[in-house]
Amino acid sequence: MEYSGTGVGRGIAIGPVAWMSPPMPEPSAAPSLVTAERELERAQDAAAEVARELRRRAGTVDGSGREVLEAQALMLEDPAVDSSVREHLARGVTAERAVFDAFAGYRALLMGMGGYLAERAADLADLSQRVIAVLTHSSPPGVPDPGHPFVLVANDLAPADTATLDLEQVLAVVTLEGGPTSHTAILAREKSLVAIVGADASGLVEGATVIVDAERGRILTDPTAEDVAAATARQEALVAEAAAPITAGRLADGTPMPLLANLGSPDGAAEAVRLGAEGVGLFRTEFLFLDAEAAPTVEAQRDAYERLLAAFPGRKVVVRVLDAGADKPLAFLGGAHEENPALGLRGIRALRRAEPVLRDQLDALAGAAARSSAKVEVMAPMIATVEEADWFAAVARESGLPVAGVMIEVPAAALLARRMLGVVDFASIGTNDLTQYTMAADRLLGGVAELQDPWHPAVLRLVREVGEAGAALGKPVGICGEAAADPLLAVVLVGLGATSLSMSPSALAGVRAQLARVTAAQAREIAAAALDADDAATARRAARAAADAFLG
Known part of the structure; x- marks a missing residue:
């Protein structure tokens, strides 16, 4: 079977599918058992911890990856976000619920505005999950670790995950959402990572071997030996191409x-x-x-x-x-x-x-x-x-x-x-x-x-x-x-x-x-x-x- 999407670059990869872990469940709206002041302190401490982690990750990457992670850290320190959390806490809910509602409100607002701000809305959803994970002492949704190289499949990838992917383990990325100018596509292109975004690939099965062909924008399941041989030959040709001496750009006729x-x-x-x-x-x-x-x-x-x-x-x-x-x-x-x-x-x-x-x-x-x-x-x-x-x-x-x-x-x-x-x-x-x-x-x-x-x-x-x-x-x-x-x-x-x-x-x-x-x-x-x-x-x-x- 074959799935299609928008390919990023010309790369090709072969490997088993590993799905991104699902989002955390929505926090309960039950009343808090402590004061609003204590819940605000918890929310602020968790946000600060996530901001520190994002800046730590930013220090390990260059280019757009660093810029995106630093921008995410700044979002967590935005006074408007803090004010919104305070407003929700005034209803007597927990810090987890207040953070969820505050970020959900801003996400809906930015999605409605479109363009650059709509892109930031996706970032807010990831930040909310990360702060709530700290508050609940849980692991945030993230890149799986099956113990071997794999093709990562996700609904979409957060910038914090895309920018710091282990390229020794992640052979390719397939996302169900996003377009050629999404953060995932931009960062994948910078990292020369094989990627297909906006793919109709919800039917991909965990552990199944696939060929991800970015040049043709397709994901081939259950490949034959001939398919694998052709893909391997393409990989070798791309490696040789990248190693060729650099010359000025020109056409075959000069x-x-x-x-x-x-x-x-x-x-x-x-x-x-x-x-x-x-x-x-x-x-x-x-x-x-x-x-x-x-x-x-x-x-x-x-x-x-x-x-x-x-x-x-x-x-x-x-x-x-x-x-x-x-x-x-x-x-x-x-x-x-x-x-x-x-x-x-x-x-x-x-x-x-x-x-x-x-x-x-x-x-x-x-x-x-x-x-x-x-x-x-x-x-x-x-x-x-x-x-x-x-x-x-x-x-x-x-x-x-x-x-x-x-x-x-x-x-x-x-x-x-x-x-x-x-x-x-x-x-x-x-x-x-x-x-x-x-x-x-x-x-x-x-x-x-x-x-x-x-x-x-x-x-x-x-x-x-x-x-x-x-x-x-x-x-x-x-x-x-x-x-x-x-x-x-x-x-x-x-x-x-x-x-x-x-x-x-x-x-x-x-x-x-x-x-x-x-x-x-x-x-x-x-x-x-x-x-x-x-x-x-x-x-x-x-x-x-x-x-x-x-x-x-």
Whole structure:
């Protein structure tokens, strides 16, 4: 039997299934036998213990894993959460019940807000379980330990578990929920872990041997000896591919195709260089602003940018200005509660409301660029109109940053790409949000994961619009969404007009190897096959069939 889902990367694994332990039962609503003051003390002590453990785990990992765990610890220390626990304790319940109700309330609120905050809602559910486990002297739900390597299957994985998985034991991860941009997918990609998310795999049996094929997004049960032999051969080929000498990205006919890194802080720069990144296609600056009550100073920002640029002398580094707003609320940006923040004041819209924050960021970046040989470019997120693009480019150039571009994440921007590129120097397509807005499917909700697929022909046609506009005007068009990390989709994106690809550094080797096997003309034919499909699954199959016809 075969199950399907959204694969992360190209890896393949063979092993027995081990299911994640089920959630703890809901605490009793019976009255407490001690005072509310004593119950509050218990709740606060338990929360502090969990926060300490999360920070201990954060110290053992790098990159997004550390950032996520530190953010979880901060959630436990949020005064609003403490206040909510106090309110529930006033009803005379136990600390366990008060914690459960407080976190459940916040989780429901954030789920209703969608976007970034909906993702945080899943984190809150895990935190609640961990605090209640301390209060009840129980073990929280966690990764099983069957005593041998295994394929981990779960409804979903908490960041605290995903970030610290023992890769000697966990051969692959399969989750029933989540999409390609969930925490599980992001962290799995960073760790080069074989993973399939949003899988229809509730029927997997504990202990049964399965083949998890991330490249094809399938889980095969009861594999034959031939299936196992083919999977083993694929594993060996991937190992050889990863060990191959690092070269500049190019197609089989010699066409250059720069392969760049997506980074969320300067800490990952050295590893990106080691893995062959030829520069940075997307540097997210949110790490400087999130969880801050005031915008960081120009000096603090400049120091962070200088650390990044020092790792890429003479190379291109594309920095995205702050992508925040109602769905990533920052007090110093202002703004009121919005019912649908994904469609509200985010990205450039929020920055125009708080222009001094943007100008400080640009001044800091210009100062860092002046002290570096890196080729610094700056771009704005969530551009929807030509006027926004023109305004941002003017502000960037006033600040001493001559190369200014825009993110293409909104269908309106893709459809107006020629006019957009008429007022800026380059475009970078953010496939995660472009897919979300094209398909009207929240990229963080597992229930619509099948729609949140950059392979959909509607998304690919918008990419083609931008690629053709770039070619007509002689302007670069990069891809910086996670779609570029899929080697076959990377070929399609090149065939649609992309002139550079940026991705998680761990994906560079696979994409580099795949691109080196096709010519520009073949990439265009493979892209044409995908465009001629009715849905994402058909587009993927058509592209694979076209690629196989060329490559054998």
